[in-house]
Amino acid sequence: MTTTKPVLLKLLEDPASRRFLAVLTALALIVPCLNLLVPEGSVFHVSTYTLTLLGKYLCYALLALSVDLIWGYCGILSLGHGAFFALGGYAMGMYLMRQIGERGVYGDPILPDFMVFLNWQELPWFWLGFDQFWFAMVMVILAPGILAFVFGWLAFRSRVTGVYLSIITQALTFALMLAFFRNEMGFGGNNGLTDFKDLLGFDLQSDATRNSLFFISALALGLAYLLCQWLTRSKFGRVLVAVRDAESRTRFMGYRVEYYKLFVFVVSAVLAGIAGALYVPQVGIINPGEFSPINSIEIIVWVAIGGRGTLYGAVIGAFIVNYAKTYFTAAFPDLWLFLLGGLFVVSTLYLPKGIIGLSRRLVPALSGTGKQAVKEAGQ
Amino acid sequence: MSLSISHKEKSILYMSGVSKSFDGFKAINNLSLLIEPGELRAIIGPNGAGKTTMMDLITGKLRPDVGDIFFNQDVDLTQYSEAEIANMGIGRKFQKPTVVETLTVFENMELALAGKRRVRDALFFKSTSAGLQRIDEVFTTIGLGDKRNLLAGALAHGEKQRLEIGMLLAQDPDLLLVDEPAAGMTDDETEKLSVLLKSVAGEHSVVVVEHDMEFIRALDTRVTVLHEGSVLAEGTLEQVQNNERVIEVYLGR
Numbered sequence: 037m038t039t040t041k042p043v044l045l046k047l048l049e050d051p052a053s054r055r056f057l058a059v060l061t062a063l064a065l066i067v068p069c070l071n072l073l074v075p076e077g078s079v080f081h082v083s084t085y086t087l088t089l090l091g092k093y094l095c096y097a098l099l100a101l102s103v104d105l106i107w108g109y110c111g112i113l114s115l116g117h118g119a120f121f122a123l124g125g126y127a128m129g130m131y132l133m134r135q136i137g138e139r140g141v142y143g144d145p146i147l148p149d150f151m152v153f154l155n156w157q158e159l160p161w162f163w164l165g166f167d168q169f170w171f172a173m174v175m176v177i178l179a180p181g182i183l184a185f186v187f188g189w190l191a192f193r194s195r196v197t198g199v200y201l202s203i204i205t206q207a208l209t210f211a212l213m214l215a216f217f218r219n220e221m222g223f224g225g226n227n228g229l230t231d232f233k234d235l236l237g238f239d240l241q242s243d244a245t246r247n248s249l250f251f252i253s254a255l256a257l258g259l260a261y262l263l264c265q266w267l268t269r270s271k272f273g274r275v276l277v278a279v280r281d282a283e284s285r286t287r288f289m290g291y292r293v294e295y296y297k298l299f300v301f302v303v304s305a306v307l308a309g310i311a312g313a314l315y316v317p318q319v320g321i322i323n324p325g326e327f328s329p330i331n332s333i334e335i336i337v338w339v340a341i342g343g344r345g346t347l348y349g350a351v352i353g354a355f356i357v358n359y360a361k362t363y364f365t366a367a368f369p370d371l372w373l374f375l376l377g378g379l380f381v382v383s384t385l386y387l388p389k390g391i392i393g394l395s396r397r398l399v400p401a402l403s404g405t406g407k408q409a410v411k412e413a414g415q
Numbered sequence: 416m417s418l419s420i421s422h423k424e425k426s427i428l429y430m431s432g433v434s435k436s437f438d439g440f441k442a443i444n445n446l447s448l449l450i451e452p453g454e455l456r457a458i459i460g461p462n463g464a465g466k467t468t469m470m471d472l473i474t475g476k477l478r479p480d481v482g483d484i485f486f487n488q489d490v491d492l493t494q495y496s497e498a499e500i501a502n503m504g505i506g507r508k509f510q511k512p513t514v515v516e517t518l519t520v521f522e523n524m525e526l527a528l529a530g531k532r533r534v535r536d537a538l539f540f541k542s543t544s545a546g547l548q549r550i551d552e553v554f555t556t557i558g559l560g561d562k563r564n565l566l567a568g569a570l571a572h573g574e575k576q577r578l579e580i581g582m583l584l585a586q587d588p589d590l591l592l593v594d595e596p597a598a599g600m601t602d603d604e605t606e607k608l609s610v611l612l613k614s615v616a617g618e619h620s621v622v623v624v625e626h627d628m629e630f631i632r633a634l635d636t637r638v639t640v641l642h643e644g645s646v647l648a649e650g651t652l653e654q655v656q657n658n659e660r661v662i663e664v665y666l667g668r
């Protein structure tokens with residue numbers, strides 16, 4: 037028990053983790069090769085459209101992971117995590133906006149087009165510094181992190197839990213959406229930020245940049261997975277589970293539950309922010325719609341369908357539901373929301389542990405370590 | 416009954432004039448109680464007498480409307496949160512056995528094990544041989560060693576009771592508040608439990624709430640009878656059983 041193996045090796049002892057990371061690595065390496073090296077006519081060629089789509093899914097997967105960390109392990113059902121994703125996205129968008137420079141429609145060297153259009157004379161103070169990449173990256177972490185800290189501090193200290201907490205997270209993202217819709221806020225109003233040209237000097241339209249962004253998204257997902265794995269496999273993770281299943285018992289054992297919740301909530305918000313920052317250059321736009329409450333609810337559906345409290349289940353859920361969404365919104369656009377609702381109902385009623393739980397039941401060998409199997413059996 | 420200041424001086428727990436109402440209903444009514452260091456105290460009383468509410472008040476789950484609650488003579492417990500009070504050295508077993516059902520028996524024990532409770536301590540926690548040894552000791556005391564890798568949710572009711580008592584021992588508090596520990600236990604388990612609690616007392620102070628009179632008799636210690644939120648009688652089991660008001664309360668129901 038008291039071995040001093042490197043943390044990374046310990047995390048890789050879990051077969052499910054190894055499988056997950058192997059698939060992710062393969063995806064990160066093979067897809068860019070099939071895009072760049074295989075000629076366009078070949079059946080093995082992956083189009084740039086598909087590459088970008090998969091890159092987007094990787095960002096959603098990271099977002100789902102961040103939600104599973106708090107919901108699956110600590111029982112915090114956030115219906116506002118889209119807000120942290122959007123804040124990270126806006127921080128990246130502001131950097132990309134300032135990179136446009138004179139290439140905008142109005143050709144102003146400093147002011148983004150929408151500010152010229154609004155007749156603004158100078159850059160608002162909160163846009164200062166965003167011409168620096170490092171500053172924007174710091175804000176990608178700080179903006180969601182600080183909001184989560186303040187929100188969590190107030191909510192967890194006053195012991196707001198359960199449905200009430202879910203409702204106020206939803207109110208939070210709704211309020212931010214309304215605020216960002218306003219032109220006077222200085223974030224581009226309902227058009228948001230778009231028409232990006234390049235990132236660190238690399239053309240966002242070029243295949244090389246797109247492949248790099250795809251690869252970086254996969255890398256971020258892999259690292260975030262390892263981080264979450266470390267958090268949940270440590271004693272910290274067991275305290276989270278204790279909070280989830282026996283909150284007052286945990287308090288009477290002497291754990292300051294509010295600090296544990298606050299810490300994991302902030303980590304989760306930062307991961308969501310990073311997901312947003314990687315998403316924006318790939319899709320080329322960020323607008324207040326990303327704050328809309330329905331987006332946050334969708335994340336919950338991904339996690340629920342994939343299987344809560346397993347980390348990789350959230351990732352699988354994000355891929356499957358978003359693939360279905362891409363397909364259905366093209367083929368039967370009117371049906372998508374009904375299907376989404378239906379999926380949620382079915383998974384809550386019949387698949388309480390999501391696709392992962394189902395596959396474990398069908399293929400016991402997939403259930404990972406022996407201990408995990410014992411845990412499942414006991415539930 | 417009011418307690419003089421001099422009594423407070425050698426107490427581990429001192430409650431005086433404590434009241435607590437729920438929507439006008441006085442669950443605890445001008446309650447005074449004094450537990451000496453190392454004492455084993457049994458508390459009995461009919462359903463709804465306020466025994467659990469009293470424990471909620473001591474452990475910071477509830478705040479009294481009026482009255483004093485002091486730990487170790489001068490720590491005013493009404494000013495602290497549950498976690499702070501637990502860290503001061505007051506441990507509690509719930510009436511309804513409460514363990515973390517989705518963790519294993521061992522993991523439950525490890526969470527309860529005395530030690531630092533900050534977030535960063537949990538993040539960088541490494542089990543020590545001293546800690547493992549302590550857990551083994553507790554398993555020897557309460558049994559369940561062979562079930563350490565089972566999920567706590569898979570245990571029988573009586574086993575959960577034992578696990579929760581084990582967690583309390585692992586937590587190693589100065590004052591143990593034990594709410595109906597014998598419920599759901601076999602006669603054999605109950606007997607072992609009374610021996611265990613008697614051995615824990617002395618070094619620790621123990622307050623046990625129980626309905627099972629055989630168990631109380633086995634504890635062979637001072638008994639307090641609660642009724643309608645205040646102390647009705649106090650003394651040996653024999654004395655309180657012969658107390659007319661106690662007979663009235665128990666038979667008059």
Ligand SMILES: Nc1ncnc2c1ncn2[C@@H]1O[C@H](COP(=O)(O)OP(=O)(O)OP(=O)(O)O)[C@@H](O)[C@H]1O
Nearest residue numbers: 437438442460461462463464465466467468469510
């Ligand atoms: N949170 C609460 N809100 C309203 N009433 C409460 C609350 N907690 C306890 N009560 C009431 O206070 C009274 C005392 O309850 P308590 O649980 O302390 O009794 P008890 O002596 O532990 O009884 P038992 O032997 O059944 O466990 C009961 O009438 C109960 O209904």
Ligand SMILES: [Mg+2]
Nearest residue numbers: 466467468510
């Ligand atoms: Mg009770």
